[in-house]
Amino acid sequence: MTHPVHTPVVAADGGLVRFALADLLAGVPGPMRVELTDAAAAEPWLTRLVGTEHALEALAAGHVDVPARPELAVLALLLWARRWWPASPVLGVPPLDPALLDLEAAVATVAVENVAEGLLDGFEATPAELFDAAVEGIAATAVADEVRGLCLRLSAWFDDQDDVVRAEAAAALAAAASPGQRAYALAAGAEPAASAAGIVAEGRASVDWARVPPGILDAAENTVTWRIVAAPAAARLEVEVAGAFADADLTAFATRDGEVVAEVPLHLGAGRFAGAAELTGSVHIGLIVGVTAEEVIGTTPADRAEVVSLVLAREALPPEARTLAERAVAASAEEEF
Amino acid sequence: MTGSGELRLRSAVLAAAWARIPGVAVLSSADGGPLTRTVKKIIDPLVVRTAARPRLGRPLLEPAAAAELTGLLLADAPRLRATAAWFPHLKRQRRALRITAGNVQDVCFPVAYELATGFGMPGPEAPETAASALRELHGEGEEAGVARLTAYLADPRVAAGLTARLHRRWHAGADTGLAPEDAVVLLGEFVDHLTDAAWLALAGSAAGHAFGLALRRPEGAGTLAEAVPGLPDLGLQRGDRTAVPPLHRRDETGPELLERSVERRVRATLRRLPADERGPVAGLVDDELARVAAGFGLALPALAACFGLGVILAPALRPLDGVAPGDPAFARQLNAQVAREGYVLHARRALAGATPLTRRPDAELVRELREFAKQFLGRLWIRLHGFDVRGDLPAGAAAVRDLVTGVVRSTSLDLRTKVRRALVARLPDLEAVS
Numbered sequence: 001m002t003h004p005v006h007t008p009v010v011a012a013d014g015g016l017v018r019f020a021l022a023d024l025l026a027g028v029p030g031p032m033r034v035e036l037t038d039a040a041a042a043e044p045w046l047t048r049l050v051g052t053e054h055a056l057e058a059l060a061a062g063h064v065d066v067p068a069r070p071e072l073a074v075l076a077l078l079l080w081a082r083r084w085w086p087a088s089p090v091l092g093v094p095p096l097d098p099a100l101l102d103l104e105a106a107v108a109t110v111a112v113e114n115v116a117e118g119l120l121d122g123f124e125a126t127p128a129e130l131f132d133a134a135v136e137g138i139a140a141t142a143v144a145d146e147v148r149g150l151c152l153r154l155s156a157w158f159d160d161q162d163d164v165v166r167a168e169a170a171a172a173l174a175a176a177a178s179p180g181q182r183a184y185a186l187a188a189g190a191e192p193a194a195s196a197a198g199i200v201a202e203g204r205a206s207v208d209w210a211r212v213p214p215g216i217l218d219a220a221e222n223t224v225t226w227r228i229v230a231a232p233a234a235a236r237l238e239v240e241v242a243g244a245f246a247d248a249d250l251t252a253f254a255t256r257d258g259e260v261v262a263e264v265p266l267h268l269g270a271g272r273f274a275g276a277a278e279l280t281g282s283v284h285i286g287l288i289v290g291v292t293a294e295e296v297i298g299t300t301p302a303d304r305a306e307v308v309s310l311v312l313a314r315e316a317l318p319p320e321a322r323t324l325a326e327r328a329v330a331a332s333a334e335e336e337f
Numbered sequence: 338m339t340g341s342g343e344l345r346l347r348s349a350v351l352a353a354a355w356a357r358i359p360g361v362a363v364l365s366s367a368d369g370g371p372l373t374r375t376v377k378k379i380i381d382p383l384v385v386r387t388a389a390r391p392r393l394g395r396p397l398l399e400p401a402a403a404a405e406l407t408g409l410l411l412a413d414a415p416r417l418r419a420t421a422a423w424f425p426h427l428k429r430q431r432r433a434l435r436i437t438a439g440n441v442q443d444v445c446f447p448v449a450y451e452l453a454t455g456f457g458m459p460g461p462e463a464p465e466t467a468a469s470a471l472r473e474l475h476g477e478g479e480e481a482g483v484a485r486l487t488a489y490l491a492d493p494r495v496a497a498g499l500t501a502r503l504h505r506r507w508h509a510g511a512d513t514g515l516a517p518e519d520a521v522v523l524l525g526e527f528v529d530h531l532t533d534a535a536w537l538a539l540a541g542s543a544a545g546h547a548f549g550l551a552l553r554r555p556e557g558a559g560t561l562a563e564a565v566p567g568l569p570d571l572g573l574q575r576g577d578r579t580a581v582p583p584l585h586r587r588d589e590t591g592p593e594l595l596e597r598s599v600e601r602r603v604r605a606t607l608r609r610l611p612a613d614e615r616g617p618v619a620g621l622v623d624d625e626l627a628r629v630a631a632g633f634g635l636a637l638p639a640l641a642a643c644f645g646l647g648v649i650l651a652p653a654l655r656p657l658d659g660v661a662p663g664d665p666a667f668a669r670q671l672n673a674q675v676a677r678e679g680y681v682l683h684a685r686r687a688l689a690g691a692t693p694l695t696r697r698p699d700a701e702l703v704r705e706l707r708e709f710a711k712q713f714l715g716r717l718w719i720r721l722h723g724f725d726v727r728g729d730l731p732a733g734a735a736a737v738r739d740l741v742t743g744v745v746r747s748t749s750l751d752l753r754t755k756v757r758r759a760l761v762a763r764l765p766d767l768e769a770v771s
Contacts, residue, residue: 013377038674038746040347040387043396044373047348048366055346059396117366118373126440161441162431 005209005299005307008080010072010112013121014041017072024077025310027321032068034058045119071115075108078323084209086219086308087245093311095245096325098215099137100147104324106130107150110157127157128166135173140180142331146324147177200235201283202227207241208298211290212250217273218243219308221301226252228283237279239264241289242272253293254279255286260293344397347406351376354407360418363425364446378446379420384413388720389729391739419453420446426459426467427452434471445471482607485618490585490600499622500584503599506630507553507581513543513632517551520544521564524645527734528665536734545641548648549632552595553579561648568652572711582629594718595634599625602634605719606726628725633718639730640721643737647717650741651710656749671742675709675749706752716751717744 008024010017015036023030034050036042039059047055050066058064078101087095109127112120120126131154141147155170205224207217217223223242228235239252250273252264261281266273266289279285319327352370355361364375371380381387385406387394393406410417427445438444448470452459456466490496523544527535539545551560557578562568572593574580579595586600603618603625628636635641653668656675664672705712720740724730731737 039396040394041377043347044351044376046396047346048368048370048373052346052349056397059346118377128437162428163437163441164432164435165437 004297005084005303008076010076010079011121012042012045012119014038014043015046017076019068019073019076021080021307022310023068024073024080025314027314027317029068029070029073031065032072033063033065035063045116049116049119069115071108071111075105075112078105078108081323081325083214084307085214086209086304086311087215088219088243088308090218090220090223090243091308091312093219093308094326094329095215096323097137097141097328099134099139100141100143100325100328101323102130102134103138103147103150103154106134107153110154127154128163131158131166131170135169138173138177140178141328142179143324143328144177144179146327148174150324151177198230199227200230201285203287205287205289206301206304207289209304210298211288211292213248213291216244216246216248216250217241218245219304221304224252224287224289226287228279228285234278234280235283236276237262237264237285238274238276239266239287239289240272240274241266244268244272249291250289251275251291251293253288253290255288255293256282256284261285263293343400345400345403347394347396347398348376350398350403350406351380351410354410357411358414358417361421363421364417372442374440374442374446378443379417379450380410383447383450384417385409388743391736391743415457416450416453419456419458420449422459423449423452423456423463423467426463427471430464430468430471434468436471482618483604486600486603486607486622489618489622496584499599499626503584503626503629504581506626509630513547513550515543515547517548517560517564520547520551520645521649524548524642524649525665528646528649528667531667531734531738533734536737539642539646540639540730542642543638545635545643545645546632546638548645549595549634549641565649565652568648569708569710571648571651571714572708573648573714582634594715597634599629602629602722605722609723609726624726628722635718635721635725637725637728637730640725643731643740644714644718644721646737647714647741647744651714654710654713654745656706656709667738671745674742675745709748709752712752713745713748716748717741720744 006021008019008021012034015034015038018033018035020030034046036046036058043055043059046058049069050058050064054064054066081096082098082101082105085096086093089095106127109120109130113127138147151170151174155167155174158164158170159167203226204222205226206221207223209219220243224239225242226237226239228237237252237254241250241252247268250266252266252275253260254262254264262277262279262285264275264277266275314322314326319330322330348370352368355365355371356369361371364372364379366372381394385393393402393409395402398406424445427449428441431441431445436444452466452470456463459466490499520543523539523542527539548564551557551564552574554560555578558574559577561573573595574593575591575596580590582596583589583598584600586598586604589598589601590596599622603621606621606625628634631641633641633644635644650665650668650671653664653672654675656672731740
């Protein structure tokens with residue numbers, strides 16, 4: 001199982017550090033694999049991170065398996081969640097506040113810097129960039145105390161780095177953090193009543209997570225409905241994708257024998273994407289929803305079901321084993337009762 | 338043969354040498370060795386100069402290399418101590434100037450070393466010196482050498498004389514007595530075997546110059562295409578034959594490598610040479626005219642041969658598309674090195690529109706990745722031009738191989754930075770597919 005959806009990684013200078021998703025989501029310490037892509041660039045941090053013996057092994061074999069460092073594991077999980085968290089009101093997986101994920105990832109990046117200075121290659125983001133991304137989105141939150149604590153830690157770290165501007169911004173954010181709730185704009189997806197007249201074919205499909213950017217669509221299966229409606233000139237293909245969180249350039253591609261035969265541009269409506277286009281020829285089509293119809297290393301329904309079940313099982317974890325964004329969701333839910 | 342028992346981890350060698358240098362605590366890690374950033378920003382590029390001495394940059398060192406590395410580090414101990422003394426001054430000024438760009442160590446370590454080189458230990462004027470160095474770094478300084486160059490070339494009489502000399506030289510040295518096909522055969526032999534013997538034969542020949550000069554003849558581009566099948570557009574020249582490069586940058590007709598202006602080439606020289614090693618501007622321009630006239634714009638035959646080598650390897654450098662069976666083994670190796678990089682795996686799908694990690698694919702970036710070979714040659718030429726200016730030569734086949742490998746890596750790093758910017762903060766993951 002090497003699909004990225006199962007493989008949280010941290011990009012290091014000259015290498016990759018890989019974790020098993022099941023370990024990270026279950027909050028159990030497992031192994032991590034350090035893979036080298038550029039041994040010379042990696043050697044300075046590698047030996048410090050894994051010790052002489054394992055460093056030699058990695059240099060000889062190109063990789064080495066060692067017990068996971070908690071700081072790296074936490075960062076890997078947060079970065080994974082930013083890309084693949086299967087938010088789905090239908091499945092009972094709540095959307096996570098991206099600003100809280102960013103904030104916690106900024107702190108996790110600092111923690112990795114502290115245990116392995118110079119390891120991160122800055123590809124995934126630096127504390128400064130993550131903080132900048134978070135700062136715009138943090139508002140009233142159910143976890144204000146924790147946000148305050150993280151901001152103060154970041155402020156101290158930025159100050160230590162002589163980044164006075166961000167040190168002040170983080171301190172100001174700490175002072176401003178206030179309890180409250182964040183509303184998510186997922187419309188319930190009330191399906192408009194479709195007239196049955198003239199429908200010559202219809203079907204359902206699922207969205208491959210690998211085909212859409214994160215934070216756009218509900219992660220559940222069978223959210224796509226399509227129908228072909230007879231019309232005087234050419235038939236029309238109508239497509240609807242339920243469960244939209246945000247806008248993106250999405251298209252539904254109708255295929256026959258793997259060839260794209262029609263493209264339906266999708267537009268964001270109230271909690272859903274929809275669109276229609278002309279379709280000629282046979283009504284036996286396949287349907288792909290996403291940014292592109294090109295070959296991707298996709299996720300299968302089994303991949304997605306497994307990830308969803310691992311994520312749902314996190315409900316049972318103690319709060320400290322979950323991410324700040326998840327605790328915020330839990331805290332809001334409690335307040336509602 | 339060297340048994341692996343004699344090999345030492347490079348960080349252990351560095352740590353042992355570092356422990357013998359007093360007064361460098363701010364550049365040191367908790368375990369007493371140099372910080373990873375000290376290694377990457379000071380020791381490797383400035384003290385050891387691993388770009389020129391790649392065998393000292395390998396992760397495992399043989400005893401001789403370990404001794405040489407130790408020697409280089411200890412020989413520079415006073416300057417390293419001064420570097421450590423400058424760093425807190427830079428930190429304080431960075432705060433005062435409220436600079437936020439970059440990591441403080443990444444940015445200030447090389448500057449501290451530069452100040453240590455220029456001023457030794459910081460004296461009473463250190464705060465002001467540190468502040469002006471930071472201001473200059475963050476874009477407020479005007480390079481005096483460049484200003485002198487601009488003034489020199491702006492004189493119309495000077496410019497007319499230089500242009501005439503350039504044309505005379507360009508048309509004079511037009512025959513090396515070696516047919517381009519034969520030059521390509523020599524280059525090919527080296528690529529296939531990478532032996533010191535093959536390198537000596539190549540470096541001593543006129544192959545590089547002959548290959549470069551062939552591009553200046555009518556049908557030059559055709560000759561090149563015949564000699565190196567499968568050649569993509571490498572951005573070497575605009576037309577069928579290399580045009581005489583203009584004197585001024587403003588007269589350039591495009592970004593083509595071999596048609597860059599004399600001014601641009603000399604500006605690169607000015608950037609590369611430390612102020613105290615630069616001669617008068619007139620002398621630098623004159624040197625450059627001679628260089629421009631030589632095949633591939635490189636005066637030393639061995640360096641022109643290195644560039645010819647790059648041209649031969651270039652068609653195989655297609656990280657987005659993978660390897661082709663006919664490519665030379667060395668080219669396949671280089672290609673694999675880049676193709677394995679996380680960002681390429683990422684970009685191959687994300688940016689080529691194959692996986693929607695960004696909401697809008699970035700066509701410009703895809704183009705740059707597709708044109709990897711072109712970017713590689715651009716960087717290789719710049720590196721070789723720097724060697725030419727300083728009169729440096731690669732020592733043997735291994736050095737040439739390391740040089741080319743290093744250029745592939747830096748091209749890759751540069752693209753990675755761009756890919757990263759394009760992926761924005763919403764897309765942090767570097768997905769690894771194996």
